Amino acid sequence: MATATAPAKSMPQIVALCKRRGFVFPASEIYGGINGFWDFGPLGTQLKNNLRDAWWRDMVHSPPSGPDGQPLEIVGLDSSIIQNPRVWEASGHVSGFSDPMADCRACKARFRADDLIGVELIFPDVPEPNKRNFLICGVGTPEEVLETNTKKIQKLQGANGPYERLSSHHVFSELNEEGRAEFSCPNCGEKGHLTEPREFKLMFETYVGAVRDEESKTYLRPETAQGIFLNYKNVLDTMRVKLPFGIAQIGKAFRNEVTPRNFIYRSREFEQMEMEWFCRPADAPKWFAFWQERRLTWWRSMGLGAENLRVRPHGADELSHYARGGSGTVDIEYRFPFTDPDFAELEGIAHRTDFDLKAHQTQAGIKLEYFDQEHNARYLPHVVEPAAGLTRGVLAVLCEAYTPDPARPSKVYMRFHPKLAPIQAAVFPLVAKDGMPEVAGKLYRELRGRFTCRLDIKQSIGKRYARMDEAGTPYCFTVDGQTLSDQSVTVRHRDTAAQERIGIDHVTDFLAQRIKG
């Protein structure tokens, strides 16, 4: 790989460029910011819109052909961020989305209180009044806890003889204060230093209407997917769709993350691009494989390097509550500068089975079954879900594009795919005289209707090229003295700084050709 010798990409420098050039600003910055929220500046907004529109086009307007060569059918949706709170009870988010955590005051370790258990041991050979039970504490199953504490148990046996194990174990999160005091920290071994479990509520709560009581409490959606399941029947009834088909949605989602980190990678307000693919249960594995391959290809077509992308299947223990019992989940991961050499999730493709439709059918009491005329059968479709992070996608595109180059004046340029670049073209007069600004202005007015375009007349030509390098503008067209005599302009290519000369009449075609692919 040629990248082996490329200078490492530094996250602080990428963040600085994003601020300097108007891609991403800290949210509420003049008030000191707010943890986990970011604003997109003019260029960042355009970049995000371009990525979003590309997804919509490639999913809804012109989805890929299926394995049999037939075009797939996917329709769009835009559901409400706030839904009836029962939605989130049915979906499992109210119960599954808050984790009780306990901290050790002595060593500062943190544990999931429902994973933390204690196994009680009895030593029958010890005579009264010294006879007492010992509690072996740890994380995992009782067997695992005994396994990890073998040495301690051997020591106890040495002093007290053989032991018996109480059949039921204690779960830390279910104990009262007295019970918790008997627990020792699995990390440092100190007894009685674990805090009472505290709930980490990962869903933002809000209240609908003027009266603020439990009745009016609801949530900001933690995923866009549920809005799709809620409208599945509406779409079936109105759109003449037949299985298999998809419903796609792009929108904001909110999670009260414990630790927002890594710039816009894990923020509390973010955007998702989700598509729920409804199919026959028997076909789900086939579609699961199909979408994995298509989605990986799509990210590559957005300019992400193959060497920075990978597909990683989830282990059985990390599957979401809705994805157990299906073909599983895979993540499409990107090698971000802050994870390098490791990777982090960009998109998850999950076989959600009929978990959600079944849950809503039961909870809402509305039949959501599909009548399959071809097979003369009635069933709940299975769902394969490619769920991509738009915000994360923007970050991946920014990181991929960021290219240090000590040889050029800007020292860095943003190598966006031309179709994603927030500014696709710039028009300059070489100098601001002899009628060049007028010709450049005319060209600019022609281009701006079709492309995102900038006209810059001020300052030296080198400065203007340098600015466009940091903005990631792929093509700069310069009107010079020769233009006035032969109607040609120079095209300056961002990635090579090389120039060629084309007719001023061909600029539109030149751009259209390169920005389409």
Next chain:
RNA sequence: GCGGGUGUAGCUCAGUGGUAGAGCGUCACGUUGCCAACGUGAAUGUCGACGGUUCGAGCCCGUUCACCCGCUCCA
């Protein structure tokens, strides 16, 4: 939530208790016929915020907020 680090102009940073600084960028004018050129001039700061110590705080102390790193977490 814990530990460590950072916070001074748009950016990068200097400034160890005594008048708020530099480079770059930005803007204006001139010059300039292809890569942040040059000349002249200009704007820009509650020194992250609040409180304390002090005659006096960007600097010392406390609190707090944000960002970075590590833990923890990430349905």
